[in-house]
Amino acid sequence: MPYVHPDALVETDWLSDNLANVKVLDGSWYLPAQNRDPVAEYAAGHIPGAQFFDIDAIADPDTDLPHMLPTAEDFAKAVGAMGISNKDRVVVYDGIGLQSAARVWWEFRAFGHANVALLNGGLPKWQAEDRPLETTTPVPKPATFAAKRDATILRTADQLLANVESRAEQVLDVRPKGRFDGTDAEPRPGVRSGHIPGAKHLVYTDILNPDRTLKDADALRAALTGSGIDLNGTVVTSCGSGITASVMALGLHLIGHDKWAVYDGSWTEWGGRTDTPIDT
Helix, strand or coil: CCCHHHHHHHHHHHHHHHHHHHHEEECCCCCCCHCCCCCHHHHHCCCCCCEECCCCCCCCCCCCCCCCCCCHHHHHHHHCCCCCCCCCEEECCCCCCCCCHHHHHHHHHHCCCECCCCCEEEHHHHHCCCCCCECCCCCCCCCCCCCCCCHEEECCCHHHHHHHHHHEEEEEEEHHHHHHHHCCCCCCCCCCCCEEEEEEEEHHHHCCCCCCCCCCCHHHHHHHHHCCCCCCCCCEEEHHHHHHHHHHHHHHHHHCCCCCCCCCHHHHHCCCCCCCCEEC
């Protein structure tokens, strides 16, 4: 069965033919343990015309949690400075293939811009096909971007705390199993291991092919239902800091399951607090 919302993904050949008609963003981001510098990698070579979208800079400055959503005003200002308007089709990629780019995809949707897609397979697939890169940084003409936060695809810690009691929504944790089970330490100091009581578990890489393209719709549905998710109900995705949770949100969107949301603070917030219950 094909994707219900195939417009959320574009392939490398399509992007190659449409570079002049879209706004391309490099949304690369890496954990410290990965020992990679996304800014340096962007400068060394990026898809022609791409601008760098820094999820740590375009974020809420009033919290110590990583890359939390900024205000609508701040998002609009940053995106407008990139020359992106509400009329533009945006395509996002990253240097892993499909990981942090999904966070940028979710952020655009969280601020009302649905005309945004992921490059399937990202920069690694583009490079594997010997497609061109450039080192020139674009200097865009500023544009006007109107942003309005869509609370329907966003969840907060307070909402998740209430949900522990009501179980009205399904929580799907996409971190590695050891972290979910509480047997492996979290990568961030001071953050407890374990999971939100009642949460289901499905590692986000289980919906990706070995080349980090998305699996087909039938495989996505099978992975989700195999994890215990009822596709008739709302699914709230969670991870370490809202990045790979966005990959799972993308998978849900692709198969037409429109009742989904991302827990922005994810485990960094939940496991870092002292008033949040944890199961192991």
